[in-house]
Amino acid sequence: MRNIILEKIVKLFLNVMLIFSVYLLFRGHNNPGGGFIAGIIAATGFIFYAIIFGTESVKKMIGLSSRKWMGLGLLVVLITAILPVFFSKAVLTSLWVPGDFPLLGALHIGTPLLFDSGVFLVVSGMILTIVISIMEVLEWN
Amino acid sequence: MILPALLLIPFLYIILAILIKSKKVKTWLSFAFSLINLGFAIWVMAQVFEAGMIKTQMGSWPAPFGITLVADRFSAFMLLVSALVFAVVTLYSIQSVDTARIKNGYFLFAHGILMGVNGSFLAGDLFNLYVWFEVMLMGSFILISFGGERAQLEGAIKYLILNLISSFFFVAGIGILYGKMGTLNMADLSQKIAQSGDVLSQLSPAMVLIVVGFAIKGALFPFFFWLPASYHTPPPAVTALFAGLLTKVGIYSLIRIYTLFLYHSTSFWNPVVLWIGILSMVIGVFSASSQYDFRKILSFHIISQLGYVVIGLAFYTVAGLAAAIFFLGHNMISKTNAFLVAGWVHRERQTLNLKVLGDMFKKNTLWGVLFFISAFSLAGLPPLSGFIGKYLVIKAGIESGHINVALVALFVGFFTLFSMVKIWIEVFWKNTPPEVEAPVNTKPLPHGLMISASIILALAIVGMGVFAGPVVNFCEMAASDLLNTELYINFVLK
Numbered sequence: 294m295r296n297i298i299l300e301k302i303v304k305l306f307l308n309v310m311l312i313f314s315v316y317l318l319f320r321g322h323n324n325p326g327g328g329f330i331a332g333i334i335a336a337t338g339f340i341f342y343a344i345i346f347g348t349e350s351v352k353k354m355i356g357l358s359s360r361k362w363m364g365l366g367l368l369v370v371l372i373t374a375i376l377p378v379f380f381s382k383a384v385l386t387s388l389w390v391p392g393d394f395p396l397l398g399a400l401h402i403g404t405p406l407l408f409d410s411g412v413f414l415v416v417s418g419m420i421l422t423i424v425i426s427i428m429e430v431l432e433w434n
Numbered sequence: 435m436i437l438p439a440l441l442l443i444p445f446l447y448i449i450l451a452i453l454i455k456s457k458k459v460k461t462w463l464s465f466a467f468s469l470i471n472l473g474f475a476i477w478v479m480a481q482v483f484e485a486g487m488i489k490t491q492m493g494s495w496p497a498p499f500g501i502t503l504v505a506d507r508f509s510a511f512m513l514l515v516s517a518l519v520f521a522v523v524t525l526y527s528i529q530s531v532d533t534a535r536i537k538n539g540y541f542l543f544a545h546g547i548l549m550g551v552n553g554s555f556l557a558g559d560l561f562n563l564y565v566w567f568e569v570m571l572m573g574s575f576i577l578i579s580f581g582g583e584r585a586q587l588e589g590a591i592k593y594l595i596l597n598l599i600s601s602f603f604f605v606a607g608i609g610i611l612y613g614k615m616g617t618l619n620m621a622d623l624s625q626k627i628a629q630s631g632d633v634l635s636q637l638s639p640a641m642v643l644i645v646v647g648f649a650i651k652g653a654l655f656p657f658f659f660w661l662p663a664s665y666h667t668p669p670p671a672v673t674a675l676f677a678g679l680l681t682k683v684g685i686y687s688l689i690r691i692y693t694l695f696l697y698h699s700t701s702f703w704n705p706v707v708l709w710i711g712i713l714s715m716v717i718g719v720f721s722a723s724s725q726y727d728f729r730k731i732l733s734f735h736i737i738s739q740l741g742y743v744v745i746g747l748a749f750y751t752v753a754g755l756a757a758a759i760f761f762l763g764h765n766m767i768s769k770t771n772a773f774l775v776a777g778w779v780h781r782e783r784q785t786l787n788l789k790v791l792g793d794m795f796k797k798n799t800l801w802g803v804l805f806f807i808s809a810f811s812l813a814g815l816p817p818l819s820g821f822i823g824k825y826l827v828i829k830a831g832i833e834s835g836h837i838n839v840a841l842v843a844l845f846v847g848f849f850t851l852f853s854m855v856k857i858w859i860e861v862f863w864k865n866t867p868p869e870v871e872a873p874v875n876t877k878p879l880p881h882g883l884m885i886s887a888s889i890i891l892a893l894a895i896v897g898m899g900v901f902a903g904p905v906v907n908f909c910e911m912a913a914s915d916l917l918n919t920e921l922y923i924n925f926v927l928k
Contacts, residue, residue: 360452361453368449368453386493
């Protein structure tokens with residue numbers, strides 16, 4: 294049975310949760326937030342969507358398989374870890390982009406953000422992999 | 435700069451194994467990465483040989499605050515031996531492990547274990563050590579329960595629960611320690627304990643928790659029961675990997691904290707460690723002689739052999755520690771090789787029950803010789819590495835005035851010989867019992883890679899026995915570094 298109200302609300306919910314997760318991702322490092330919690334919130338949005346529309350539609354929406362997202366996240370983390378070596382610093386040292394930007398003003402951009410994005414991908418990929426596998430075993434569609 | 439590479443190489447393999455689909459590519463990449471890891475371990479060894487110790491401060495945070503990776507001679511030796519064992523077991527697994535397991539990421543989790551083991555050998559602070567223990571345990575939990583056979587799940591649950599309890603003890607001890615001392619960097623802690631004299635009595639609860647945690651991980655006397663209950667259930671290649679690497683990390687950590695913290699109150703800790711060692715030796719060897727399963731006998735012998743290492747530590751002289759380090763290296767190689775041979779027997783006959791096996795020597799003489807080398811190295815026959823190991827332990831015992839302990843070690847050696855002869859006769863020598871129907875499949879299964887893996891380790895055993903001089907010298911240098919705590923503290927903190 295289709296339930297139009299539920300479908301509309303879930304679509305809205307997914308958007309809100311994705312935007313909120315990106316907000317938390319950028320907020321991290323200096324304030325409460327960061328890649329881990331942002332990844333969980335993004336994955337929760339997709340899980341709500343999967344409960345209403347089935348796992349196939351979520352798989353289509355995220356493009357690559359969730360395992361691949363996990364791998365890509367780990368790759369981003371690895372790159373962050375070894376990037377400082379090319380600037381002759383110890384592994385995992387934070388690097389910061391200096392200076393002001395023309396339109397945005399003074400920004401504080403560096404490798405911690407990249408690291409958090411990697412964590413974001415790993416966590417959301419992992420939670421989606423677990424939940425989608427369970428839903429498929431239970432034939433929840 | 436090269437120390438983080440030992441952590442990042444297995445990590446890179448894990449990423450590739452997630453992203454790459456082809457089973458064949460993953461398999462051979464796994465072997466290639468294990469060789470790269472071995473190469474880096476040799477490089478670390480070469481640098482440590484020159485410089486004595488090397489360190490890296492992760493993220494450029496200075497020592498007592500950040501995470502320090504340190505490799506002294508002892509760590510470098512352990513890294514090298516474990517990299518060798520890992521590379522060989524990977525080669526062996528390519529042929530020995532079934533397709534379904536390889537497809538589902540057998541090598542991925544094996545590299546997870548490697549990452550944890552390398553990290554534990556390099557960790558310069560206690561919490562970091564705990565984290566690497568967890569990494570290692572995650573991989574091993576999955577490998578031991580992988581495949582979901584009935585017996586395997588039973589073993590896995592025992593393994594999982596006991597190891598979780600041990601992690602719990604360890605982290606509780608770390609919590610108390612941090613509350614009292616305000617630091618977890620091992621060098622910093624050691625220095626603070628040395629400066630504040632009486633404080634170690636207050637730290638006893640924490641130390642007891644940590645030592646119990648390590649004793650469970652290292653399968654020492656009162657806490658060994660999980661090991662023989664679980665090691666005979668997974669595929670033989672997995673058992674070989676576990677026997678070579680996992681318990682040894684527990685013993686490594688015990689040696690590390692004994693030489694950094696516990697030596698301050700020798701009057702309490704020395705008898706404890708000595709008795710743990712003696713009882714592990716004796717009880718392990720007696721339990722082994724009553725078993726009739728190939729892998730169970732070898733599992734009980736792990737406990738007994740680790741007892742030798744621990745009494746070497748308890749002598750607490752240069753000779754004793756050198757003997758312990760040498761014995762640890764010898765045991766990793768010989769034990770793994772014995773399990774590799776068990777894997778071949780299992781592949782040919784689908785069982786490891788000594789009562790129904792037989793005639794294996796006729797089936798393939800070379801495997802028989804390989805078993806002979808590893809088993810009689812474990813039993814301590816010259817010119818194999820086990821002879822040198824036992825000789826060093828017993829000599830150190832006599833020199834440090836523990837004549838009775840040395841006699842017990844000798845006595846245990848006889849029983850080890852008894853068990854090994856028992857396996858040799860029952861599996862390789864005797865005729866297959868007539869009431870057991872002869873195996874239908876007489877054509878041998880392919881075992882080229884398996885046998886080359888085993889030959890490499892057998893050569894290492896013989897090499898370690900025949901050219902023992904340089905290795906023993908290196909172990910003595912490592913031992914005197916361990917006893918000279920000031921050296922470690924100054925190197926890490928400055």
